[in-house]
Amino acid sequence: MIQELKNRGADIADALARVLNDTAFYEECVCCFAQDENFSLLEHALNQKEYNAAFDYVHTLKGVAANLGLLPIFPDLLCMTEALRSKDYQNILNMENRIKGAHTWLQALIQNGKS
Numbered sequence: 001m002i003q004e005l006k007n008r009g010a011d012i013a014d015a016l017a018r019v020l021n022d023t024a025f026y027e028e029c030v031c032c033f034a035q036d037e038n039f040s041l042l043e044h045a046l047n048q049k050e051y052n053a054a055f056d057y058v059h060t061l062k063g064v065a066a067n068l069g070l071l072p073i074f075p076d077l078l079c080m081t082e083a084l085r086s087k088d089y090q091n092i093l094n095m096e097n098r099i100k101g102a103h104t105w106l107q108a109l110i111q112n113g114k115s
Contacts, residue, residue, distance in 0.1 A: 001027055001113045008072045008105075015069030026068070033064050034106045039099075046096055055084040058099075073102035 002023060006012045019026045038057040045054035062077035080095040 001030065001109060004109055004113075005030070005070070005072075010071050011069035013069075015067070018067060030068055030070070030106070031110050033061075033068055033070070034103070034110050036061065036064065039103055043096070043100075046092060051084055051087070051089065055081065058084060070106075073099065073106065076102060 002012055016023065016026055019029065038061050042054055042057035042061065045051070045057060058077055058080045062074065062081050065074040065077055076095055076098040080092065080099065083089070083092060083095065
């Protein structure tokens with residue numbers, strides 16, 4: 001999994017330094033992130049146009065993605081965080097679709113690694 005994340009642009013060196021180069025723990029953290037309920041809570045909040053709640057969910061995901069060096073998903077989380085912060089909802093659907101795509105890719109990567 002780590003090599004595939006690195007191939008996709010993740011900052012593995014920095015992320016591993018945060019977990020004292022414990023690759024098993026890092027992979028466990030990535031798996032937990034991929035299953036984070038904030039993804040589904042974000043989707044629900046956006047569908048209901050509950051933008052303040054959506055901000056909280058995406059802001060949390062952005063922080064975790066940054067700490068895990070998950071650069072393939074981080075920029076979209078950052079863009080949505082800033083759009084919601086400034087109450088600019090014009091491109092939220094496009095941002096949500098990009099986040100869903102990156103999240104789906106991450107889940108597939110983890111699932112393929114387990115098989």
